[in-house]
Amino acid sequence: MSEPTMENTEPQEGLEVLRPHKFDGIQEFDNPMPNWWLAILGTSIAFALGYWAVMHAYGPGIEPGKRLTEEMALAAQEAAKRSGLLTDPLLWKMSQDQAVVNNGRAIYAVSCAPCHLPDLAGAIGPNLKDNLWVHGGNPMAILGIITEGVAAKGMPTWGPMLGRQKIAEVTAFILSYHKEGEPVLPAQPQAQAR
Numbered sequence: 001m002s003e004p005t006m007e008n009t010e011p012q013e014g015l016e017v018l019r020p021h022k023f024d025g026i027q028e029f030d031n032p033m034p035n036w037w038l039a040i041l042g043t044s045i046a047f048a049l050g051y052w053a054v055m056h057a058y059g060p061g062i063e064p065g066k067r068l069t070e071e072m073a074l075a076a077q078e079a080a081k082r083s084g085l086l087t088d089p090l091l092w093k094m095s096q097d098q099a100v101v102n103n104g105r106a107i108y109a110v111s112c113a114p115c116h117l118p119d120l121a122g123a124i125g126p127n128l129k130d131n132l133w134v135h136g137g138n139p140m141a142i143l144g145i146i147t148e149g150v151a152a153k154g155m156p157t158w159g160p161m162l163g164r165q166k167i168a169e170v171t172a173f174i175l176s177y178h179k180e181g182e183p184v185l186p187a188q189p190q191a192q193a194r
């Protein structure tokens with residue numbers, strides 16, 4: 001390696017300027033970066049700042065990782081719905097889905113309101129909006145009793161009449177009057193006139 005030299009370093013009109021060092025016989029010009037290169041650099045920095053602000057920090061953009069997680073959860077929900085594999089959490093979720101609840105409300109008005117009353121307050125069948133349950137108040141218990149009915153007490157067996165999808169929807173409609181985690185209190189089976 002040779003010492004940096006100072007030869008040829010004075011800027012001269014019309015001549016390329018050389019940097020004041022030389023390594024292994026190699027010297028560098030002291031030219032500015034070309035404008036097209038600087039433009040790309042500047043644009044990249046501006047884009048990165050904008051992207052960070054919109055997607056990660058302040059903006060409405062959803063960062064791809066988060067969106068993937070959300071889409072996977074949705075897909076799992078859809079798959080569970082299609083496979084008919086209903087669970088308590090899924091039914092609670094459905095009870096917050098306005099479209100599902102509206103379907104359930106329509107089914108309820110036709111098939112259930114005559115006995116449970118349009119406001120769910122209960123008449124021939126028990127109140128469905130309080131915390132007292134004869135057959136258990138968790139979502140799958142409600143879905144089960146609607147599906148199987150209680151022949152001896154006059155609650156019809158809706159399974160064959162409505163099918164899984166509609167029973168899930170009407171269950172979601174009933175759950176929309178309730179909150180996840182609320183107390184579920186046992187009611188006396190005889191106490192039908194509530």
Ligand code: HEC
Binds near residue numbers: 126135142
């Ligand atoms: C012909 C009257 C009648 C109709 C129509 C009817 N039910 Fe019932 N339902 C009853 C009776 C009576 C009971 C009480 C059963 C018992 O005490 O064991 C009951 C019980 C229930 C229960 C259990 C309540 C509890 O406290 O555990 C649910 C949930 C329910 N019905 C939902 C429905 C839904 C949803 C529909 C419409 C798809 C419907 N019922 C239609 C009469 C009816």
